[in-house]
Amino acid sequence: MHSLQSACLGLCATFLLASCGSDGGAIAQTATPEMRRLTEDEYRHSIADLFGADIKVIGRFEPDLRRGGLLAVGTSEVAVTRAGFEQYDNLARNIAAQVVDEKHRKTSVPCTPVAAKAPDDGCAEQFIRTVGPRVLRRPLNDQKVGALTAVARREAETSRDFYAGLEFVLAGLLVAPEFLFRVDVVESDPTRAGATRLDGYSKATRLSYFLWNTTPDEVLLAAVARGELDTAKGLARQVDRMLASPRFETGVRAFFADMLNFDGLAAVTKDPQIYPRFSRTVMGDAEEQTLRTITGHLLAGRGDYRDLFTTRKTFMTRTLGVVYRVPVAAETGWQSFEFSQNDPRAGLLTQISFLTLHGPAGRSSPTLRGKAVREVFLCQKVPDPPGNVDFTPLEDATNPAMKTVRNRLMAHSTNPACAGCHKIMDPMGLALENFDGLGQFREQENGSVIDASGTLDGAQFKNAVELGRAMRDNPATVSCLVRNVAGYAIGRSPGREDNAWLNDLKAGFAKNGHRLPDLMRRIATSDRFYAISTTSGDVKVAGGTH
């Protein structure tokens, strides 16, 4: 694991901020066939789509890895440990038992055995040929079908239960490398002599996990079998079908949960003495609130991505209402909600998910919030602080001249080693100082009125709402999203060789009014999304399907 991490370090740098004086440039990585481990979310959605949403998937997963700002990029680096395999095995056996139980077998098993207490090779093979390709996302070769049919027979004989045989087969499929990993398969390209390309099933898998965060459906696999994904027209037809599906929302949520670092929300804790309203329920609702805000705006409202930084519309639960101090009529669940035009809150940066995620347990941190604004939304890497900094003045609020964190940061920033970077982080964070460590509104800190003004790359703002407007109008906001969606799609941080593609995507995004579905369509139908290097000596052309 360690060697993998260090091997990656050079590959994952995003833009470093020149003003910080660092020199990290992105190192190009060529597109080799990919092997990405399913994320926990992808696994869960895949199981639900394969066997039904009522199949319980309960257990611990191997931790995901964040690279270049995205877990999606990390999936190209993680493996399966021994403990992880045991967990996958437990999950698999539990899922398999549910799939073939009396309640589900009517739909999950395509045939009825001659006798329920005896082997039936014909029916078992039919099950394996139906379910196997769905689970592994490509057809099974005859040898594997034969081996699995033998397993089913053996178990049905010893346990005198036909379905037990299927259960063991399915449990095996669910720990197969072709299920747990998305492994590309390369074939020769009939349209270009000597060249290779991704085979149709690999394309379908990339497409499906990108747009839906789940496994390809039967329609997509059937399209592959007909060779449709190898034609531009056929591909576009499938992409449009997928964008119109309700599963697209799942895909969009997955992307933003990844980009916004929401995997970190589970680990957020706040000091209960200082923030008695903090709870895990608040954090869970805060995450859901932001994702609902995003999908409501971008999908239901077909909104401009940039307006996510200024929108007054959101969703609320009673738990959140206590922290936002607003009334919530719905006794349970969610209701739509709109902040008034003179409310201090607007846009994603003023939501509890963002405000709590980037800060320590006992106070707000303008620096961490500012850093997150730069890194998450503007794709600008802020270097780590030097090791020998004295942080005591920052924590000391007893000095009467330093009641607000702005005063304390100013003092801290007189150190020239720190000033360069703080200059680019702190102003945005200070603009959010009207929200405490839990995101609750406040006008004062230690009795002094909070000054939330500042500038972002030349744009002046007086408070968080105006910061949102500055973010909306900052060109880096758009470039960053394009870069993130592209990296999420291809499972690696875009390198210099991807610049032309990114520029093309950006231009199209702007032309279409910054509509996210259009951007994702453009990516899903672009050659670059399916490109693999033909120069790597490691790549050999497969003889056929598995």
Add this chain to the structure above:
Amino acid sequence: MSCFARHIFQTSAALILGVTAATHVHADAVKSTPQKAGETRGFVFTYFWYAMSYGADDCPDGLAIALPGGINAPPLYDGGRKGRAISRPRGPSGEDDQCTTPAAFEDPPMRTGKGRTAYGMNLDEGAEAQSCPHENYTGVDGTKGVDNQLYRVLGCINAYRPEAHFQGNVVRDFVVSARQDGQVTTLLEISGIDDPRNDNDVTVGVYSSSNPTHYDAERKGVPYTSLTVNKNPRWHNVLRGKIVDGVVMTEPGDIRLDHYQGEGLKDHTDMYIRGARFRLTLKPDGGMEGTMAGYSDLEAAYRMEFAMGPSVLPKSWGWTCPSAYAAMKKFADGYRDPKTGQCTALSTAYQIEAVPAFVIHPADDAQTAEAAR
């Protein structure tokens, strides 16, 4: 302006103007019952029980006497049965239930409070004609003519007393914990506030809710929760009032609230206070504290405090039902029945603590929540 006040102002202003886009609340989600101009402030009670003064001279005769043996006592009420035929329900073991029909039994008179000081208000000023003869208290703050006849009944009962020995404060603790564990919730809403310091016309709504009151780990009330008024109109009470120097005072009105039921019974019972008047101080943190005084309906109060049916508690908590019922009749001082001359209610006083809350009035149609997408 504090954040709280600002939000409230926006909310109420939007309601008057019908500007749904500007409001925090889904258009049809909030319906303010009293449609008045001005600010609205909501509260949820975190403490609501009798104001008890416990003077040193309250109980010169000693505490009220319960049955010997307490919970283990045999059904020994035959000795107290009156010599007339009555229909009595029987308990699970066939014993006579003296608590359901207390008037059918006769006990020695209960020992009651004889002190001179108590919490409360002068309730019968100008309405003496509807009262029955009784002795007034001097208020704890020196007010003359304070009426609190229910305190005479409760003030010398063991379980209502604060002393650490025996059942000290047990009834209060029961009532408080019923609020903490979510059995009972009470909301109050002041609307039409033009000036929170002085306003000669505000409306005060008092409601029950079936949403639990939220307390934090220290058992302090959580401010700014949203709580929905119970749909049962029986527990909707609206009084007229005014604000004088930051103190809200209401005119008398009858109050019915869902109330914690005695142990062991499945249904809640009503708290029924006639001629209730509130005196509440608005606190800078958005909360509120004060008192409610009025006449507790005799039958309702008896059920609320004493008629614990099959429960074993009266026996161990320091009263007998017949003697308690008789004492209540003896001390009743309000709402005299013109036919019998018997007063039907006892003057009383409650202490209230509350934190700010958003009081949500359910829309006429059942579901205000938007279906989760």
Add this chain to the structure above:
Amino acid sequence: MSAKLNRRRILRGMIGGSAVSVALPFLDGFLNSNGTALASGSPLPVRFGTWFWGCGVTPWRWVPEKVGANYDMPTELAYLKPYKDRINVLSGFDVKLDGIANQPHVTGNFALRTGTTPRELDKHNVPTFDTLIADVVGTDTRFRSLEITATGNPKDTYSRRNAGSINPSEGSPVAFYTRLFGDEFRNPNAVDFKPDPRVMTRLSVLSAIKDDRADLAKQLGAADRARLDEYFTSLRQMEQQLEMQLKKPPPAEACTMTAPPGDMVPAGYLVDEVIASHKTMSHLLAMALACNQTKVFNMVFSDALSALHKAGTTAYHHGLTHNETADPVLGYQIEATWYVERSMEALAYFLGALNGVREGDGTLLDNMLVFAHSDSSLARMHSILGVPMVIAGKAGGRVKTGLHVKGGGDTITRVGLTMQQIMGVPVNRWGTASMDTSLPVTDILA
């Protein structure tokens, strides 16, 4: 770390060849350092049980002041001192009523066991969570679960699948002995070992899914090939675990026969008899666990309306909680509290019985998850805020012990959810209305 790397290197070397199988005799040295599992990964069984006592505690004499490790043990809790580092004390977890009336001694107990506040117990068709655990771990033992009561009354049970399916308690030590060790008993150490055919099936399916390894790897870059290798190394280790299970398991070393107990059935809840019966049944139960006869039990020391009383007096525990005058100096009910202290003493005895059975490098208690609790906190108040709970044993290393965890008014269902998850019940959310939770008590998870 380096040992792990070496081990991995060795295994990698091994899987270079085909169908390597390692046949090694079972040795004590193969137990891991905690004595909780075989080094191969074949674990000693982890068992779950509840232990119930009626009428709560005196909170200010039971709940530690200090939270976390090195907590204090007030008088009533101090009986558990010998096990302080082997238990967790849980306080401040509340039952939430959502407007439903509190039925004394019923509501709290069944709300925490079923996750739902009962309106009427007779119509409360929600299973107690011990049965959900038994469904998962209790299927390969002779008894899915054992219910016993020290009171002698079979009706003293708080385990049920629904209102119409209540698991009765065994109240007689003699009958309990006969049920366990009578004619039906098969000594696990004497029984011929038959390998589980299902394990063989699992091995054959793993073999089938790794067939295409070479095909998969040949198109990948070097880094991805290394990742695939790691996957197959993990798979190989799984196979080795399964191969180990095909060999005769270690003897149930502590499983020994005891003589049948003398005839004793508590009559009328006399406290001395109950205590004596509880002692006998504790040892019988420990032996039933050591002999792998069950993995789940529900033990009742006293009923929720504790009828325990001393000879020659009609004053009984529950009655005393309501009737007894608190001592004006000490500030608590002396007689009622006496029963609380006997309950804690009994719990300590029970833990001692489990701890007296050697297993691996440790004791049976190390492989137990015992959930001890009452129906209320201060019984005088019927208070269901902060119902006292003790979790004992390390559950085979899955649980951290030696902690006082304060719930801070959180729903008590967090505890039931945690118990289920520790025992492998596939559940990530449990309870209804205000008691609906998906937050386990992570403080105690190892």
